[in-house]
Amino acid sequence: MPQTQTVQFGLLEYPEEAVIEFPYGVPAFESDTRFLVLHRPEAAPIIFLQSLIHAGLCFLTLPVLSIDPNYRLNLHPEYLEALELPPDTRLEIGGEIACLAILTIPPVGPLTANLLAPVVIRTDIRRGVQAIQVDSGYSHQHPILPEPERSSCS
Amino acid sequence: MLVISRRSGESILIGDEIELQVMDISSSRVKIGIAAPRHLPILRKEIKLAAQQNQEASRSLSEEELKNLIRSLQTQR
Numbered sequence: 001m002p003q004t005q006t007v008q009f010g011l012l013e014y015p016e017e018a019v020i021e022f023p024y025g026v027p028a029f030e031s032d033t034r035f036l037v038l039h040r041p042e043a044a045p046i047i048f049l050q051s052l053i054h055a056g057l058c059f060l061t062l063p064v065l066s067i068d069p070n071y072r073l074n075l076h077p078e079y080l081e082a083l084e085l086p087p088d089t090r091l092e093i094g095g096e097i098a099c100l101a102i103l104t105i106p107p108v109g110p111l112t113a114n115l116l117a118p119v120v121i122r123t124d125i126r127r128g129v130q131a132i133q134v135d136s137g138y139s140h141q142h143p144i145l146p147e148p149e150r151s152s153c154s
Numbered sequence: 155m156l157v158i159s160r161r162s163g164e165s166i167l168i169g170d171e172i173e174l175q176v177m178d179i180s181s182s183r184v185k186i187g188i189a190a191p192r193h194l195p196i197l198r199k200e201i202k203l204a205a206q207q208n209q210e211a212s213r214s215l216s217e218e219e220l221k222n223l224i225r226s227l228q229t230q231r
Contacts, residue, residue, distance in 0.1 A: 007214060028205035029212070043224050057212055060223075104211040105223060114211070117204040130208075132200045135182075140200075140207045145226055 006050055008058040009038070019052065020121055023082050026130040027117070032057055035128065037098075037121070047100060049119065061100035064118050065093055067144065072136075073099065073120065079131040083122045096124040104141065116140040 001013045014036050025032045034052040045066060051057035064071045077087035085091075093099045098121040101113040115138035121128040158166060165175040171191050178185040188196055215223070 026204075026208055027201055028208040043220070045227055046224060056214060058214070059208075059211055060215075062227075102208065102211045104207060105213070105215060105219065106210065111223070114204070114207050116200065117207070130204065132198075132204050134198075134200055140203050145230060 004036075004050075004052050005055050006058065007056040008048065008050065012036070012050070017126070020126050020128045022128045022130070024129065026119070027132075029054075029057060037100075046103075049100065049102070059119075060103045060105070061119065062103060062113060062144075064099040064101045064113075064115065067101055067113050067142065068115065071099070071115065071118075071138075073097075073118070073131075074133060074136060075120065075131050076134065079120070079129045082129045083120065083127055084125060085122075091120070096122055098123055101142075102130075103144070110143045111145045112139075112141040113144050114140045115142045 001015055003011055003013050006012050018036055020035050020037060022033050022035060024030060029051070032051040032053045036048075036050045036052060038048040038050055040046075040048065045062060047061045047063065049059040049061055071093065073091040073093060075083075075089075075091055080087055080089050080091075091097050100119040100121070101115055102117075102119060104112050104114065106112075115133075116136065117130050117132045117140060119128055120131050160166065160176045162176050162179050165173050167173055172194075173187075173189040175187040175189075176184060177187045190196060
């Protein structure tokens, strides 16, 4: 099995079929075109998105539907094309379409999820994009946990 | 913020080197043509927002921080 060195998990073995290709990387990390989606039982419900290009790049995510059960995808044709889908496709989350929201954990301030730009993955062909949902009204800083709740747990 | 009304085909000049032209207007969309010096980056604002947010989200957490985060997410659900 291939291995990769990571900051978060140390040396990581992974099956090649666990690799998701991001043809455009993600904004600010355009060269990070290969990621692993990692579920760790001890870290549930968090899902990790570990870059295979940069050992230190590991996003923390949550399934978008666990944040907003009514979340709707409305992808611009250029994102659909990156996922090898026809330009008029209406995507439903579930089945072969996974949708993750990247979390931001600032040193101070509330934990937020980026619902404006979810990571959309076609698990059948293992391709992903971070799709900016222009005009959707979703926030790139959707609050998840209020700050006091978080510090009271430490 | 300065607000100016323009019709389709009309332009706005910013300084000597930047021209914004309204190319087309439909009910929910405006097509804008931009003439600007090559060295000026032109970005849709939401891409910049996504990039900044990803930069912030990429901060590595200490083990302690991660543990606390997982605990509070688990108790919340």
